[in-house]
Amino acid sequence: MKLIIHTFKLKLRHPFTISRGTRTEIPSIIVELSHNGKSGFGEATANxxxxxxxxxxxxxxxxNHKIIEAFSNQTPEEYWTYLLPYFANNMFLLCALDEAYNDLxxxxxxxxxxxxxxxxxxNMPLTNYTIGIDSVEKMTSKMKEVPWPIYKIKLGTKDDIQIVTELRKHSNSIFRIDANCGWDVTETVKNSVELKKLGVEFIEQPLPVDNWKGAKVVYENSHLPIIADESCIVETDVEKCYNHFHGINVKLMKCxxxxxxxxxxxxxxxxxLKTMIGCMTESSVGISAIAHLTPLLDYVDMDGALLLKNDIAKGVTLNNGNxxxxxxxxxxxxxNK
Known part of the structure; x- marks a missing residue:
């Protein structure tokens, strides 16, 4: 088996802002594993x-190319276990190798x-389309630019309820909220009441990752389901989320x-627990891998390639969320050549 490395800079259609900052391009590495005239592809992006x-x-x-290229017809599960000791401290890269090997x-x-x-x-769930933090006018413009049945709205400002109230005036689509650890306990419970009135489906990761006591309070008092993201990184985190969240959002690069x-x-x-797979901002290489898990899921967030000016691959496509x-x-x- 041969390892081939490709690197790219994925430029975004619009500056993308969450509670932690703004990005205009995403460096990406594509791992290609080739054997007997066929190739498989996987992706990891810088974060x-x-x-x-x-x-x-x-x-x-x-x-580690000699370790990676060693091939004896292992199943993907066996190959992942074989690679784990060498990449245990780099889940993003292990993800790219695992995606590529599953593909190959x-x-x-x-x-x-x-x-x-x-x-x-x-019976696969529809994917949402993400609207990053911006002025209400620009967030509204992005929604009009891409009409979609479900929007994930990034929040974490002092005016979050006002933002959603204004956006609701322009769309009847389902809203999902992702605060990216930007709220506290009182704020989350209070916001859940108002957001439910505004047709929000769930709230994703409102609290900082280390606030498990607060997560329990929110879980017991929220008027909307709470989905873990940053609090559910690897396999051992799933059980921790039980009775602290209503569901988990798994990111392939993180786990x-x-x-x-x-x-x-x-x-x-x-x-x-409800199950969801989410994406990073990534190309159709990573997004296409996610798609094959959707028969297992309640929710999916796989719009990363839609946010790009320059997708570097072809694969799974999305038609109005389908x-x-x-x-x-x-x-x-x-x-792409």
Whole structure:
């Protein structure tokens, strides 16, 4: 098996702001694993909050290329377990390798990835479209630019209820709220009352990650479901979220890829938690991998590639929130030339 590394800068259609800051472009690394004339692709993007950079990714891939290229027809689950000791401190890179190997493995079997998993692409949730923090006028303009059945609205300002009140005047779509750790307990409970009146479906990660006591209070008093994001990074976090959140949002890059994400979803369901997969701002390489998990999910947030000026790949497409799978096998990805 051969490792090929591609690096890109993903430019955004609009500056993207959340409670932690603003970004206009996202550095991305694409891992390509090639064997017997076929290739699989996976992605990791740089994220200051998680101290990841493309330069570090590339350096680590080159350093470990012999380990990565060792191939003896392992299943994706076996390959992930094999790689874990070498990449345990870099879940983003482990994710890219896991996505690429799942893609390659299913292509070598002439199957789409969901077919290899014996999933049926039916009753899949619609994806939301994300509106970053901005002036109300610009947030409204972004909604009008992309009419969509579900919007995820980033909040974490002093005027959050006023923002949602104004946005509601311009759309009957479902709203989801993501505060990205920007609220306190009292604020969250109070906001949940008003947001429910405004047709909000749920609130994602309102409190800082270390406030588990506060999360319990919010869980017991909120008028809307609370979904964990930053509080649910890896597999061991799922059980912690039980009786503190109503559901979890799994990010492939944070947990280490498709392989652990499937286990996290299974565990969450066994605990009665709602399940969601979210994305980073990433290309159609990462987004297409997410799509194959959607038959398992209650909610999905896989709009990352829609936020780009320059998607660097083709794969799964989104039609008014609906997922349209590629005709290609594996995850269905093809890099643009």
């Amino acid at each position: 200051p909050y998680y101290n990841t950079t493309v330069e570090k990714f590339e350096e680590e891939l080159i350093e 493995y299913s292509r070598l079997k002439n199957l789409k990835l969901y077919e290899y998993w014996n999933f049926k692409p039916e 280490g890829g498709l392989t652990p994400a499937k286990r996290m979803i299974t565990k969450a369901k066994s605990l009665g 997922i349209v799978f590629s005709k290609l096998n594996g995850t269905g990805v093809l890099l």
